[in-house]
Amino acid sequence: MSDSHTEAGPILDIRGLKKYFPIRNAWGRRTGWLKALDDVSLTVRRGEILGIVGESGCGKSTLGKTLMGIHRSTAGEIVFEGNDIAGLAPSAARELRRDLQYSYQDPGASLDPRWKIRRSLHEPLVVHSDLGYDARERRVRDILRAVGLPPGHLDLYPHEISGGQQRRVGLARILTLHPSLIILDEPTSGLDVSVQATILKLFLDLLAEFRLTYLFISHDLSVVRMICDRVAVMYLGKVVEIGDTETVFASPRHPYTQSLLAAIPEIGGRRVTDTFWLEGEPPNPGDLPSGCRFRTRCPLAVPRCAESEPALRADWPGQAAACFLAE
Amino acid sequence: MAAETGPTDLLRVRDLQVGFATEGGVAKVLDRVNLTIGQGQIVGLVGESGCGKTTLSRAILGVLPRNAARIAGGSIHFDGVDLLTLDPTVLERSVRGRRISFIPQDPYGSFNPVFPIGSQIMELMKWKSPALSEREAARNTWLPRLHGRRRFREDRARVLDLLRSVQLPDPEAILAKYPHEVSGGQRQRLMIAMALLTEPKLIIADEPTTALDVTIQAQILKLLRRLATEHRVAVLFTTHDLGTAWEICDRVTVMYAGQEMEEAPSDGFFNRPSHPYTARLLSSLPSRDGGLVGIPGDIPSLVDPPGGCRFHPRCDFATEVCRRERPGPSSIGPDSDHVVRCYHPVVDHPRRAAP
Numbered sequence: 066m067s068d069s070h071t072e073a074g075p076i077l078d079i080r081g082l083k084k085y086f087p088i089r090n091a092w093g094r095r096t097g098w099l100k101a102l103d104d105v106s107l108t109v110r111r112g113e114i115l116g117i118v119g120e121s122g123c124g125k126s127t128l129g130k131t132l133m134g135i136h137r138s139t140a141g142e143i144v145f146e147g148n149d150i151a152g153l154a155p156s157a158a159r160e161l162r163r164d165l166q167y168s169y170q171d172p173g174a175s176l177d178p179r180w181k182i183r184r185s186l187h188e189p190l191v192v193h194s195d196l197g198y199d200a201r202e203r204r205v206r207d208i209l210r211a212v213g214l215p216p217g218h219l220d221l222y223p224h225e226i227s228g229g230q231q232r233r234v235g236l237a238r239i240l241t242l243h244p245s246l247i248i249l250d251e252p253t254s255g256l257d258v259s260v261q262a263t264i265l266k267l268f269l270d271l272l273a274e275f276r277l278t279y280l281f282i283s284h285d286l287s288v289v290r291m292i293c294d295r296v297a298v299m300y301l302g303k304v305v306e307i308g309d310t311e312t313v314f315a316s317p318r319h320p321y322t323q324s325l326l327a328a329i330p331e332i333g334g335r336r337v338t339d340t341f342w343l344e345g346e347p348p349n350p351g352d353l354p355s356g357c358r359f360r361t362r363c364p365l366a367v368p369r370c371a372e373s374e375p376a377l378r379a380d381w382p383g384q385a386a387a388c389f390l391a392e
Numbered sequence: 393m394a395a396e397t398g399p400t401d402l403l404r405v406r407d408l409q410v411g412f413a414t415e416g417g418v419a420k421v422l423d424r425v426n427l428t429i430g431q432g433q434i435v436g437l438v439g440e441s442g443c444g445k446t447t448l449s450r451a452i453l454g455v456l457p458r459n460a461a462r463i464a465g466g467s468i469h470f471d472g473v474d475l476l477t478l479d480p481t482v483l484e485r486s487v488r489g490r491r492i493s494f495i496p497q498d499p500y501g502s503f504n505p506v507f508p509i510g511s512q513i514m515e516l517m518k519w520k521s522p523a524l525s526e527r528e529a530a531r532n533t534w535l536p537r538l539h540g541r542r543r544f545r546e547d548r549a550r551v552l553d554l555l556r557s558v559q560l561p562d563p564e565a566i567l568a569k570y571p572h573e574v575s576g577g578q579r580q581r582l583m584i585a586m587a588l589l590t591e592p593k594l595i596i597a598d599e600p601t602t603a604l605d606v607t608i609q610a611q612i613l614k615l616l617r618r619l620a621t622e623h624r625v626a627v628l629f630t631t632h633d634l635g636t637a638w639e640i641c642d643r644v645t646v647m648y649a650g651q652e653m654e655e656a657p658s659d660g661f662f663n664r665p666s667h668p669y670t671a672r673l674l675s676s677l678p679s680r681d682g683g684l685v686g687i688p689g690d691i692p693s694l695v696d697p698p699g700g701c702r703f704h705p706r707c708d709f710a711t712e713v714c715r716r717e718r719p720g721p722s723s724i725g726p727d728s729d730h731v732v733r734c735y736h737p738v739v740d741h742p743r744r745a746a747p
Contacts, residue, residue, distance in 0.1 A: 265684055328609065333663065
């Protein structure tokens with residue numbers, strides 16, 4: 066949907082990224098590691114929307130936050146626009162934050178309730194640029210128009226506008242610095258479907274207008290299917306499958322992806338309640354099974370799955386999966 | 393208003409009007425709402441946030457906040473009695489929690505974090521056990537209640553039975569755990585088991601799968617459907633997710649801004665939506681052929697709602713009569729029980745392509 070500007074190399078290249086959180090007992094002594102991200106490697110191409118899907122606790126939000134520098138990575142490289150940003154000091158990283166922005170689940174909630182919308186929108190420009198008031202005001206008005214809000218809203222407080230409009234303001238705030246990559250963390254959760262549709266349309270319009278790239282973190286597979294170019298499926302800190310959205314949804318290779326797709330209710334189609342076969346819940350991420358992490362729930366598991374961990378195999382055009390048995 | 397409960401209708405809400413006192417005036421949250429649930433049916437109550445679905449389910453349970461809610465008119469007939477005129481103490485002792493039970497959206501908030509799960513379930517059985525006779529259950533609630541050893545044993549066996557039937561592994565161990573020690577999916581299974589413990593005729597499930605992951609949601613829906621059939625209990629399933637409604641409901645009622653718009657069997661509702669609002673709602677769902685339509689405009693303020701059909705300011709077909717008066721229920725399409733409240737129902741509906 067945005068092949069117009071895919072000239073240069075990948076905008077973001079993640080290599081072997083790890084983020085371990087210590088598990089401590091009552092005396093503060095470390096008793097183990099919670100591997101929220103375990104050797105994640107993926108590339109984000111310029112101008113695309115890459116979807117990250119998975120159940121809660123699979124590490125998809127940790128991935129977004131580690132990229133953003135909110136969590137410090139344990140190991141691995143994050144190459145953004147040619148620079149490794151994984152181990153940067155906060156002062157050096159601040160420069161990069163202009164181009165790499167993070168949108169929280171509810172961007173409206175990150176607005177200061179005692180500030181008018183104008184002040185909230187000016188703030189990033191005050192921090193990151195040396196523009197004068199008039200120049201800032203011009204840019205803010207442009208952005209506000211782009212997200213579909215009237216300029217009169219600049220003089221309102223956050224509580225005076227609706228939740229959907231707050232989201233638009235939150236987005237405008239991110240866009241004022243003209244970033245190149247935006248990490249959207251669950252951008253549509255908690256929205257009604259009629260509002261969700263308009264917000265998604267806004268994302269697509271902004272992508273084209275500002276030449277953006279999105280990392281779209283979501284648990285809602287039908288939304289991901291509709292707007293993402295490629296999708297990565299995560300399970301307990303690992304990418305188990307990645308590929309072009311159409312390919313992954315049409316022919317999922319990993320058993321976990323298959324079960325995830327089989328669980329989406331499809332109106333007018335077969336009923337999931339008649340056909341769903343996956344049992345059980347994900348294991349405790351602090352105490353992972355040996356070998357493949359999915360084997361405890363996998364219907365295909367064989368002894369080999371417990372012995373070693375399968376790596377991502379790019380055996381299919383535009384698609385890779387981490388499973389010994391996928392074919 | 394005469395009790396016109398049919399032989400197969402378990403619950404019949406007619407012309408229910410509920411308002412809430414707010415600082416800006418009375419918010420008219422429910423406007424002459426009708427709802428019917430047959431014996432053993434799973435009825436979906438769908439609508440966007442603020443449409444009044446939670447208020448309706450609370451009104452049926454009789455747990456609307458007493459200081460703010462005003463029930464201005466209508467009736468709620470359950471099993472032959474009008475719950476609105478029933479003595480509140482009778483309602484509390486023999487209906488709520490015994491014949492109508494509740495599954496909340498957030499099961500964590502419904503457990504007391506400082507007591508083990510087992511003792512909380514047994515406390516419930518002490519008061520609401522089906523082994524108690526109607527007279528025992530209706531005894532004064534301020535007296536300490538005995539839980540005789542024999543009844544305790546029977547109740548406990550019953551609890552363990554039900555925990556097994558909701559597929560909880562090792563039920564005895566789970567009863568000894570604290571609420572934070574079990575996962576979200578397991579807590580929701582516990583809630584379903586607790587809702588079934590008192591052998592109710594109606595379970596009100598308020599968005600029971602919203603907080604769950606999609607694979608867990610599929611398991612819970614499957615379980616709920618199976619248990620409702622086995623125990624022959626009716627379910628009022630409120631949700632904003634049309635996909636889950638399609639999964640398990642026999643009938644669906646859609647609400648908008650405090651008015652019910654359309655009521656139909658699941659198949660007719662999803663394949664032949666007749667109300668313009670239903671049609672717009674279904675077409676805003678994400679679909680492969682780019683369903684990015686949405687519904688322009690905002691949900692109206694309930695303090696000063698638009699007259700007539702409350703959807704008219706956002707409706708493509710609205711005419712003068714829609715502004716003046718709310719349309720009455722009329723049946724439409726091949727199903728005689730497909731009821732729509734609209735002057736200009738959508739008639740030619742291209743059937744949604746099956747995948």
